[in-house]
Amino acid sequence: MAGRASGQVRVDHAVSSGTFSLDDETHQVDNNIWVVGDDSECVVIDAPHSVEDILAVVGKRTVKAILCTHAHDDHVRVAPALRDRVVAPIMLHPDDQPLWDLTHGGERGHLWDVDLADGQTIEVAGTTLTVIHTPGHAPGAVCLYAPELGCIFTGDTLFQGGPGATGRSFSDRSTLDASIRAKLFVLPDETVVHTGHGPDTTIGAEAAALGRD
Template sequence: MSDFRIKTYAVGQIGTNCYILFLESRKEAVLVDPGAQGGYLVETCKEHGVTPKAIFLTHGHFDHILGIDEVKRWYPDIKIYAGEHEKNTLMDPSVNLSGGFGGSGYTVLADVWLKDGEQVTVAGIDFKVIHTPGHTTGSVCFLIPEEEVLISGDTLFQESLGRTDFPMGNQSQIIQSIREKLFVLPQNTLVYPGHGDMTTIGHELVYNPVALYRG
């Protein structure tokens, strides 16, 4: 039986799903999209007996990044991983939508820029990077093949898909990303989205509007 664990915590005003991924045998963790309440996430890691080793970002919108500074107060050397095409979103408050929170907004510079199809191992967990433009230019999903788990960010939701009316959004791109890169995964793949409930690829092939849309 696998000792892989994934814990979901909805943080911030709009309930962004932050995921804590770890192997019980290693006691190290990866945080995905710490959008708020970084201190709470750190304390939660301690409760699970794990130490965060990396922050993975599916994309750069404010509700997925605003908790990073709090995490880094506890772990200043923690590395941030993001898609290589997401630099503009992360570094421009007018694009990552943080400018509306007063001051000059919020920016993040990743330590590691990930390429489409790249495979990376952190905390003993093997990830495959899938570039899924549409919600943002550099949106990525993280596939954990051994566990048949997909972290889909704001690209694919339960019976829905990410918004494309924000800066750098593109509806035709997100539809193409979902159809060509996500719907080809095994149907029993568990999908953990940036908001809302978990789903599966098989379920979305039947009920998602992208699967039903014939355009």
């Protein structure tokens, strides 16, 4: 587990391994676990694969929310079980209900608790995360921008090397490209991009590669 500090607030990170399934295909994947907070409280960004892996990063802190960047099963499969352990609301953009239902539909008590909306702010440990709706990889995909920490959590919207995958159900490449250029490439170039899978990058590096239009 690694920590990136900014004053008392920090970003903690680990990796959890499991599967991603959609459109009758299943793949082995490694997902990043991101936790933002201080020594007392935090938020968890996505809930991949293993509750125990996530709790190892959280430690004894109070979890204020489980923030889902989108509802592909490798990002939300253990969200209800994590909610039960930490007693915190699951937050998801409602446009991702079709994907959520593929994993949790029909299971009583397995809905998320609070809708995320573009421009919404979430306070934790004296810092603010702003929700940026970035559809394309998934209809309800969001990024979580922490300007005071100089970073953004992009889920599967933007990676080192370009946009997230499309070509699967509920995804669209032109919509994703438009989201990235209109919503992300307007951020400062030095903004660190913490991704759902793989290494960090920066807004400037990806804008240089893809072009801002």
